Amino acid sequence: MDKVDYKKQFKSLYLPKRQPVLITVPPLRFAMLDGQGDPNGEVFEEAVAALYSFSYAVKMSYKSKDIPDGYYDYTVFPLEGVWDLVDKTRTSADKSNYAYTMMIRQPDFLTAELAARFITEVKKKKPNAWLDQIRLEDYDEGSCCQMLHLGSYDDEPASFAQMEAFCSEHGYRRSDKTHREIYLSDPRRTETAKLKTVLRFKVTAD
Numbered sequence: 205m206d207k208v209d210y211k212k213q214f215k216s217l218y219l220p221k222r223q224p225v226l227i228t229v230p231p232l233r234f235a236m237l238d239g240q241g242d243p244n245g246e247v248f249e250e251a252v253a254a255l256y257s258f259s260y261a262v263k264m265s266y267k268s269k270d271i272p273d274g275y276y277d278y279t280v281f282p283l284e285g286v287w288d289l290v291d292k293t294r295t296s297a298d299k300s301n302y303a304y305t306m307m308i309r310q311p312d313f314l315t316a317e318l319a320a321r322f323i324t325e326v327k328k329k330k331p332n333a334w335l336d337q338i339r340l341e342d343y344d345e346g347s348c349c350q351m352l353h354l355g356s357y358d359d360e361p362a363s364f365a366q367m368e369a370f371c372s373e374h375g376y377r378r379s380d381k382t383h384r385e386i387y388l389s390d391p392r393r394t395e396t397a398k399l400k401t402v403l404r405f406k407v408t409a410d
Contacts, residue, residue, distance in 0.1 A: 208311070222352045223370075226349055226407065227348050231343065233343075234307040234310060236306065236339060236340075236343075237251055238305050256283075257329075259308045273313065283306065285306045285384065286307075287303070310340065319338070349367050349371050349378075349405060350404035351367055353400075354400060357399070364403065375409060376408065384402075388402065
């Protein structure tokens with residue numbers, strides 16, 4: 205099998221245009237973990253580091269003595285997050301009130317048994333308290349609206365407003381207040397104005 209590259213094989217999911225579109229997202233397998241609080245803090249950084257350590261251990265397992273059955277070469281998928289509020293009566297301006305599920309998509313050959321093996325291996329090389337909280341889960345998003353947001357994360361409300369207006373025009377509405385962000389840029393190495401983030405929320409027909 206040729207190398208699986210999400211930028212080519214899954215372009216509609218990860219490289220949308222800068223205008224809203226409606227899309228049906230199939231069930232996908234993720235390594236994920238849950239957390240709360242300001243994403244600008246050390247706790248969040250440690251959670252993300254655990255996901256990346258795990259994901260690269262899976263990716264590089266072809267070099268191990270026990271190569272997973274069905275292994276195929278692939279590009280590690282980008283970091284994603286589903287965002288909500290702990291206290292729904294407070295505004296999203298209070299980042300300490302955020303609730304999140306961070307995740308990285310995994311290859312189809314990864315089973316729960318294999319995931320446990322890789323978590324154990326990573327804990328020995330790169331200890332991280334978040335590793336024990338990683339779970340492997342198939343996530344079924346279904347009908348969604350999405351678009352590419354360019355620029356600061358703080359400017360996302362304008363893009364969400366554009367998406368909601370688009371949905372209204374096409375006979376759809378947002379089905380809940382959570383939303384997904386897919387991070388195509390590394391904020392540590394990218395100018396704020398050039399950050400690329402896929403924004404997505406679930407929709408239902410009116």
